[in-house]
Structures are given as structure tokens and as C-alpha cells.
Amino acid sequence: MTERTEFVTKDNVHEATNLEKIRSLMINANRLGEDKLVKKCKKRIFEIAGNEGETEIEIRLFQALAAYEEILREKHNKAVRANYTKRKIKNKGAIQTLTDWALDKKVTPGFEALVSQGLEDFTGEKIVIDFAEEFPVEVVESASIKLKNVSEEIENAKLSN
């Protein structure tokens, strides 16, 4: 339905499906310092990527992957595909991929960037927490500790600024 409309705007971006138009809106919003709209655009871009998944957890994982690619795009200023991770999901499955991410003690810049932008829903760790019953207790604990530590660091940094 939104496809038929000429513009993607702040009012319809949540249901837009044209990535190019959403990205264009995001660039303009970024230029104008409209952080909330930038976040809305990002969320929508990630949500669309979830269509590749079949189960609820796969949908969330593909959204997280899109978020990771967006971080890479921002860093390198060009589209970068997370092909290694996609192969891993294909070979090992969503649960094992998320388990490996959660158990990895290393905090990546991408993870920090998403949390600092209030987009933690698109991190693997948050998916593990949201689907806690599908993972071993130690995996959920590891994901919780990582997200807690990074969230608190970011909060403290904001307060000290």
C-alpha cells in the first residue's frame, strides 16, 4: 500500500517497504539532526530484513544482521555484506549463532553502537534475553551481563557529560 505513495515520510515510514526511499529519508533526517526519525528509519530497515527469516527467532536474527550491516555501512561509507555470518547461520542455525555471540566475552563496536542508539533490540544478546527459554541458562546470563555492562557504561558516560 505504501509502495503506491510517492513519498516515504515520518508518518508512514513504519510501514514503508522501499529501502531506497527509507534510506533517503534517513539521510535527510540525519542532516537535519532529527535523531528520532533516524532511529525510526533504521528500525524499519532492519525490520524489512527480517523477512528472510521463517521462525520468530530467525526473523529477529536477520534483523540483527541487517543492523550489523548498517553499522558496517556507516563505518566504511559503503554497503558491506556480513557474508561470513550469513554462512554461519546457514550452516549452524540461528540458535547456535546466537549462542556463540552471547558467550563471546568480547564487546564489539557494533554492539556498543546499537545500544548507544537505543537499538539494543537488534543485538543478538537482546534476542537471547527475549527468547530466554530457548537457550541454556549460562548463555542467557552471559547475554544479560554483556547488555547490562554496556548499557550502564553508556548511561554513566551520558551522565558524566
Add this chain to the structure above:
Amino acid sequence: MQNSVIKHFNSSSEMNSINFLNQTIEIKKKNFEKYNGQFDVIFDGYDKVQLSRKGVFENFNSSLEMGMLSSIAWGFQKGTRPGGKTLHPFLENFDDIKNVLKKIANEGLSEATFNDLNMHKNVKNGVTTKLLYFSNSVVNSSPCLIYDSRVKAYLEEFRPIEFNRTLALMKKWQAQPTFDLYKKYCEEAHACAEKHSLPSAAIEMFMFTAAPGKRPAQHIIK
């Protein structure tokens, strides 16, 4: 402007949440065969049964054991928890859980009994809050309600004004609710329900049904 669960409820086609007691699911005996007959009492010789919320409440009235088994079968009709994990942790700790529920029935839910109920590995709020709800447990004069990943997803996404104090206690990194969070959730649901002349479980069921990013609920309203 903040969202309102009541406005969402009223504008939604899920208005039959008010008939929450008729929320029913078909349960097949074959899904529970792996538990060596521990669930047989629910089936009463049949291969499948239709179990509604009302039916589970009635089973709790007949016996605590029957109520506990019915609650879990109603909540996990495939005979497994999400991700295909078995219900063995619940069954292995059945007697301990039963004793805590008895205590809660006499004294009401406290922080100590909440923690006792949730102390077993792989028996967390998805299981325990169903037991609290169906056993008619009470926390600080408010009826206990189901608080599972779907309700949590609804609250996190829509952030309804009626649950402001619950939301203030919710942390993104918490997989399970603390006692304070669960108590506040039940209290705010109760206050909202009283104000709008609804059963608080109807609000819980609406949030369960309208949870974002989740598959459609398998239960039907009869």
C-alpha cells in the same frame, strides 16, 4: 503522547479478550507421552482434550496436582517449552513447587516465596507465573497474572501508560522479572482493570495476543 493499553484494546479486533475464560487449546496426549504417564490424569482416557482457562481453574479446585499439570499442558500444548525443550525440569521439581504454591495459597506471594518458586533451573516465569495465575494466588491484594515473553514484548514495545511503574522497573537485560517488577505488574493491571470494569486477566490476555514480533497465539476463544 504515551500509548494506552485500554485504547489499544478498545480499537482492536481482539475485543473478545473479555471472554478470556474461554481461551481454549486442544491438547493431544501423544505430545505428552514422553513423560511416562505423568500427564495422563488430564486426558481421562481420551486421546485429546479441549482445555480452556476456565477448565484449568476448575482443575485447580479439584486438586493442586491436577491444576499444576493442567496449567502447564494449557501453556505448552506441544508438550515442550519454546525451542523444543522438555518439561522435565518442571516435573523433576514438582513436589518442591507444589509445596511453595501451598505456602503462597496460605500467606500470599512474597519476595521469599517468589524466589523459591523460581529457583529451579529451567523453571522460570513462563512456567511459574502460569501456576500463580491459575492457582488464584494473590500478591499484595492483587491477583497474580501470567507474565511471559509475549507480555514482556508488548510492554517493552508499546510502553502503555497504565504500566508506567512496571516499565520503570523493567531492564532490557533482564530475562526474568524480579519480585518487585512482577508485583508492580500485577498491581497496575489490577488497578487498570478496576478502573475500566474489566478482569485484569483480560488485559493480560490482550497483551499476550497483541505481542509484537510473535507468531499468532495458538489458543482460540470459544
